[in-house]
Amino acid sequence: MTTTLAGGRAxxxxxxxRIRPRRSPxxxxxxxxxxxxxxxxxxxxxxxxxxxxxNSKILNAGRITGLLxxxxxxxxxxxxxxxxxxxRRVGSxxxxxxxxxxxxxxxxxxxAHVFLTMWGYALQGGRTLGDIVQQTIDSINQLPDMGKAAIxxxxxxxxGLVSVGGIRKLMPYDTWYHIHLMTYAAxxxxxxxxxxxxxxxxxxxxxxxxxxxxxxxxxxxVLWYRILTPIRLNLRHRMxxxxxxxxxxxxxxxxxGGKKLHRMxxxxxxxxxxxxxxxxMRFSSHPYSLSAAPRPDMLRITVKAxxxxxxxxxxxxxxxxxxxxGPYGAMTASRRSQGKVLLVxxxxxxxxMRALFETLPGAAGDITLLYRANTTQDLALWDELSKIAAExxxxxxxxxxxxxxxxxxxxxxxxxxxxxxxxxxDVFMCGPPGFAQQVYEALRGAGVPAxxxxxESFEM
Amino acid sequence: xKKSHPLRRIVLATAATVSGIVLLLSLKPxxxxxxxxxxxAIPQQTAGAQESxxxxxAAAGSGTVTGRVAQTQxxxxxxxxxxxxxxxxxxxxxxxxxxxxxxxxxxxxxxKLNQEAVAAQSADIDAVSGATYTSAGYKQSLxxxxxxxxxxxxxxxxxxxxxxxxxxxxxxxxxxxQARTVSGSVAQTQxxxxxxxxxxxxxxxxxxxxxxxxxxxxxxxxxxxxxxKLNQEAVAAGSADIDAVSGATYTSTGYKQSLxxxxxxVGG
Numbered sequence: 001m002t003t004t005l006a007g008g009r010a011x012x013x014x015x016x017x018r019i020r021p022r023r024s025p026x027x028x029x030x031x032x033x034x035x036x037x038x039x040x041x042x043x044x045x046x047x048x049x050x051x052x053x054x055n056s057k058i059l060n061a062g063r064i065t066g067l068l069x070x071x072x073x074x075x076x077x078x079x080x081x082x083x084x085x086x087x088r089r090v091g092s093x094x095x096x097x098x099x100x101x102x103x104x105x106x107x108x109x110x111x112a113h114v115f116l117t118m119w120g121y122a123l124q125g126g127r128t129l130g131d132i133v134q135q136t137i138d139s140i141n142q143l144p145d146m147g148k149a150a151i152x153x154x155x156x157x158x159x160g161l162v163s164v165g166g167i168r169k170l171m172p173y174d175t176w177y178h179i180h181l182m183t184y185a186a187x188x189x190x191x192x193x194x195x196x197x198x199x200x201x202x203x204x205x206x207x208x209x210x211x212x213x214x215x216x217x218x219x220x221x222v223l224w225y226r227i228l229t230p231i232r233l234n235l236r237h238r239m240x241x242x243x244x245x246x247x248x249x250x251x252x253x254x255x256x257g258g259k260k261l262h263r264m265x266x267x268x269x270x271x272x273x274x275x276x277x278x279x280x281m282r283f284s285s286h287p288y289s290l291s292a293a294p295r296p297d298m299l300r301i302t303v304k305a306x307x308x309x310x311x312x313x314x315x316x317x318x319x320x321x322x323x324x325x326g327p328y329g330a331m332t333a334s335r336r337s338q339g340k341v342l343l344v345x346x347x348x349x350x351x352x353m354r355a356l357f358e359t360l361p362g363a364a365g366d367i368t369l370l371y372r373a374n375t376t377q378d379l380a381l382w383d384e385l386s387k388i389a390a391e392x393x394x395x396x397x398x399x400x401x402x403x404x405x406x407x408x409x410x411x412x413x414x415x416x417x418x419x420x421x422x423x424x425x426d427v428f429m430c431g432p433p434g435f436a437q438q439v440y441e442a443l444r445g446a447g448v449p450a451x452x453x454x455x456e457s458f459e460m
Numbered sequence: 461x462k463k464s465h466p467l468r469r470i471v472l473a474t475a476a477t478v479s480g481i482v483l484l485l486s487l488k489p490x491x492x493x494x495x496x497x498x499x500x501a502i503p504q505q506t507a508g509a510q511e512s513x514x515x516x517x518a519a520a521g522s523g524t525v526t527g528r529v530a531q532t533q534x535x536x537x538x539x540x541x542x543x544x545x546x547x548x549x550x551x552x553x554x555x556x557x558x559x560x561x562x563x564x565x566x567x568x569x570x571x572k573l574n575q576e577a578v579a580a581q582s583a584d585i586d587a588v589s590g591a592t593y594t595s596a597g598y599k600q601s602l603x604x605x606x607x608x609x610x611x612x613x614x615x616x617x618x619x620x621x622x623x624x625x626x627x628x629x630x631x632x633x634x635x636x637x638q639a640r641t642v643s644g645s646v647a648q649t650q651x652x653x654x655x656x657x658x659x660x661x662x663x664x665x666x667x668x669x670x671x672x673x674x675x676x677x678x679x680x681x682x683x684x685x686x687x688x689k690l691n692q693e694a695v696a697a698g699s700a701d702i703d704a705v706s707g708a709t710y711t712s713t714g715y716k717q718s719l720x721x722x723x724x725x726v727g728g
Contacts, residue, residue, distance in 0.1 A: 041484065050645040051488040052721050059648050060488075061481050105473060121650045124713050139650060144676075199648065206562065 014268070014293060014333075014359040015392065022334045026090045033075060040071045043207050047200045055123045062117035063199060069109035070194045070211070073187055074218045076103050081221040082229075082328070088270075091330035092287075093456040100163075107160040110153060110190075145192040152189030155182055174284045184222075191215055230325045237261060239322040241276070242298065244314060247380040251348060252314050253291065253302045256322055262296040265327060268355030269335075269428075272326030274301065281312055285325065289430075291351035291381065293359045302380060304348035333360050335454045336426045342419060343369040344439050346431020347378070353430055354381050357388055364393025368419060371398045372408065372435065410438060412445030423447035429455045490645070490721075525612070526554060527605030528671075530597035537597030539577070541605045548609075551577035551602070557594055565591045573598045582606065611639070643671060644722030647714035651679045654714030658694065658722050668694035668719065674711055682708040690715045699723065 044064055051057055079086065079099040086095045115132070122128065122135040140146045162168060162179050194211065195201050201208040239258035246252050266272070268290065275285040286309055291302035305311040331352060341360055345353040350371060357369050369389070373379045379398055389396040397418065399408035415422055427443055429436055436455055443453055527539040537557070542550035551574040556566040569591035576585035583603035587595035639661040646655045651674035659667035668691045673683040686708035693702040700720035704712035 045484070045488075048488060050490055050721075051485060052490055052645050052647065052717055056648060056717075057485050060485055063648075064481050064484060101469075108474075109477075121710070124649060125709050126713070142678075143650065199653065202652065 015361055022089070024090055024330070025085060026094065029086075029090065036071060036075075037068065040067045043067065043200050043204065047203055055120060058116055058123065059120035062113055062115075062120055065109045065116060066113040066194070066198070067200065069106050069113055070191075070198075071214070072102055072106040072109065073190070074214050076106050077183070077187055078218045078221060080226075081218065082225040082325070083221055084225070087328040088330055088332075091456060092271075092328045094330075103163070104160070107156055110156060114153060143193070144196040146197070148189040149193035152186040155186035155189070159183055159186065177284075230323070233264065233325070234323055237264060237324075239299070239324055241316050241318055241320040241322060243318055244316050246314075247302060248378055251302060251304050251378075251380040253300055254313055254316060256299045256301070256324075257297055258299070258322075260296060261294050261299055264294065266290060266294045266299070267327070267332045268293045268359040269329060269332035269352045270327035271329045271352070272299075272301075272324040273328070275323040275325075276313070276316060277321040277323060278312075278316060281309065284309060285323070286310070287328070289329070289352040289355070290327075291354050293355050302348065302351045302354070329456065331428060331430070331454055331456050332356075335428070336360070337452060338426075340366045340421070340425045341368070342422065342425040342427045343367070344372070344427060344429045344431070345369065346372045346435035346439075347374075348380070349430035349432070349435075350381060350385075351430070353428065354385060356428060357385065357394065358392075362392075362394075365395070367392065367394040368425075369394065369396050370418075371396070372400070372410070372431065373398065374401050376400055410442055412442050415442055415446045423449075425452070427453045429453065433457065525605045525609045527601035527603070527608070529555065530600035530604075537594060537601050539598060539601040539605050541577070541602070541609060543609050546609075548578050548581055548606075550574075553598065556598075562594075565594060569594050570598070577602055639666065640726070642722045642725045644718035644720070644725070646672065647717035647721075649674065649710040649714035651682075651710055652676075654711060654718050656694070656715055656718040656722055658719070658726075660726050665695050665698050667691075670715065673715075679711075682711060686711050687715070694719055 041064070044060075044067055048060060048063075051060055076099060079095050079102070086092075114136070118132050118136045118139065119129055121139060122131050125135065127135060136150075140150050159180060159182060162171070162176060168176055195208060201211060237258040237260060239256050239261075242255040242257040244252055244254050271287050271289040273285045273287050275282070288301040288303055290299060292300045303310045303313055305314060329352075333356070341356075341362060343353040343357055343360075353369060353371075357367065360367055369385065371379060371382075371385070376382075376398070379400070382398075385396055388394065399410060401407055419425065422443075423446065425448065427448055429439055431439070436457065440453060440455065444450065524540055524542050527541070529536045529538045536555045537553060538555040540552050540554045541548050542552075553566075553570045553574070556570050557563075558566060569588040572588050573585065573595060577583075583599050583606060585599060585602075587599075639659055641657055641659045644656045644658075646653045653672045654670060654674070655672040657669050657671045658665050670683075670687045670691070673687050674680075675683060686705040689705050690702065690712060694700075700716050700723055702716060702719075704716075
């Protein structure tokens with residue numbers, strides 16, 4: 001239980017910073033998305049002088065769903081482009097939830113669009129709803145770019161299916177991830193029929209330009225932030241494993257050395273997606289938080305060996321090349337509104353809390369850390385936490401199960417009793433979902449406003 | 461942390477989307493207001509004649525006429541003329557390209573074109589440099605408006621009833637002798653929009669033509685093949701009960717839809 005990385009000069013300097021709260025740009029972004037959707041609907045409205053009969057109604061419903069799906073498709077891809085404004089200001093977890101939600105919605109629109117359009121054309125050709133399959137085959141054969149669109153739609157449906165909760169759990173994460181990457185191909189394939197067969201783009205050259213700009217800029221952002229930025233980052237910083245340290249049974253720290261690491265823009269609370277270039281680990285990257293404030297020559301992550309990947313970390317040899325992407329995450333000092341801070345960590349959720357505990361600006365007595373674990377043996381990093389607490393004059397508390405295995409009581413009353421002015425605290429929280437939910441409810445019960453509870457949840 | 465039940469979210473999103481689309485669809489009129497406006501150009505003209513008749517001068521060719529929509533690369537252009545005593549007293553663009561630099565160009569070019577049109581009294585006007593496409597579209601629409609004004613002026617002077625037949629209502633009550641053109645609503649087909657315009661005289665279709673028809677690739681060939689046949693059939697049948705041209709089923713269906721809506725307008 002000995003370590004390593006407490007109290008760098010950089011960390012001490014950070015504790016002196018002024019508190020500058022920054023608002024999340026989520027609301028303006030959502031408004032812009034809605035405005036864009038209105039614009040798309042307006043395009044349809046503008047280009048449709050009249051709807052004569054039921055058949056035209058079906059076709060026009062197909063057009064509306066198609067236009068909206070085309071618009072949202074670009075945004076669904078944009079959400080995963082790792083744009084810093086989204087990852088660090090809105091928060092990777094929130095953006096991932098948006099992505100899942102809008103992805104499902106867009107796929108539903110795509111399916112509705114195919115069904116309605118083919119139904120409408122079938123009726124127009126003097127057929128019935130029953131001939132919809134034959135109609136689809138005819139349209140694919142006769143219309144430009146429809147073959148591509150059909151393949152793309154098929155891919156999207158497959159990707160959608162494997163993302164359904166139950167099915168997703170059946171396959172390893174890496175398999176799922178690589179299937180999911182095919183979305184790029186699917187979007188590319190479905191793009192062209194929008195331009196060549198889309199009524200609104202045929203009659204409205206401006207709309208066509210806007211569509212090209214929308215998809216073009218999303219493509220540029222993906223190339224820039226998902227490919228070029230990581231390449232530049234890794235060429236510049238050349239990270240390697242320095243050492244692997246066992247903190248407690250089952251929890252290891254990995255020390256990662258490199259050049260000018262303080263120039264990566266990483267802060268306490270951030271995470272990176274790590275890929276260790278060792279046999280068997282090359283093809284998967286995993287998000288782990290920094291467990292100490294970054295030093296110019298050293299970063300540290302602390303990981304609990306739960307999955308195959310995290311267990312393999314233990315066997316990493318010093319000198320192993322590391323490929324990192326980041327920094328991501330919004331649970332940093334800039335989330336804090338003012339004054340006092342309570343950090344709540346559950347188990348290995350201590351990692352970002354440990355880094356924040358060291359660096360959050362604040363006078364003596366402003367910072368409190370509540371650390372929940374099963375036993376005192378499981379309190380990883382406890383020694384350095386105690387040291388930081390002593391140096392900063394911060395409060396450090398732990399809650400563990402009783403010797404009989406009884407869970408500690410974390411409720412509104414106990415929180416209020418332990419921390420008198422709890423309602424005036426900003427709360428940063430990291431831990432397993434059930435624990436986070438319980439603490440959230442206790443905090444709300446103790447009078448902490450929801451906007452001051454900062455939590456990252458990667459549950460969908 | 462606030463959790464809403466996923467099922468609730470799904471139901472809400474579905475309900476909102478479906479009702480939004482149904483609402484949008486139901487808000488659209490069943491016939492094209494622009495087509496009706498074009499058809500209404502002549503009654504408007506008659507109403508204008510009536511007005512000036514009250515003033516004592518039986519001046520032919522007064523009122524407003526609206527030209528056809530000319531499609532340009534940057535968007536549609538449509539010209540409306542105000543006529544008085546057979547002369548163009550005012551020209552304006554009802555539609556013109558907009559958006560981005562198009563708006564600037566329109567703002568620059570259209571006032572000049574309007575002036576030129578009034579000065580020249582014909583469509584023989586100079587294009588505004590830097591706005592070639594808009595100018596070309598303007599001239600096309602202007603020419604069609606002038607043609608309409610001429611035709612209407614001729615029939616108005618020839619008609620002994622003068623302006624008396626104008627009822628000022630929006631609905632066109634066509635005197636039997638007067639030829640009218642009516643555009644049907646745009647019918648969307650798999651290959652593109654189809655719109656039919658018919659000329660009706662003495663209660664009969666004297667001419668049918670497709671203002672819009674699918675184009676591009678094989679569509680152009682099919683259109684070239686099918687539309688003349690359909691035009692003939694429409695004149696021969698005097699109704700929308702015509703045979704589809706084989707090999708061009710979708711275009712034929714769209715044609716028949718638009719034709720029916722044009723006939724409905726005449727009938728109404």
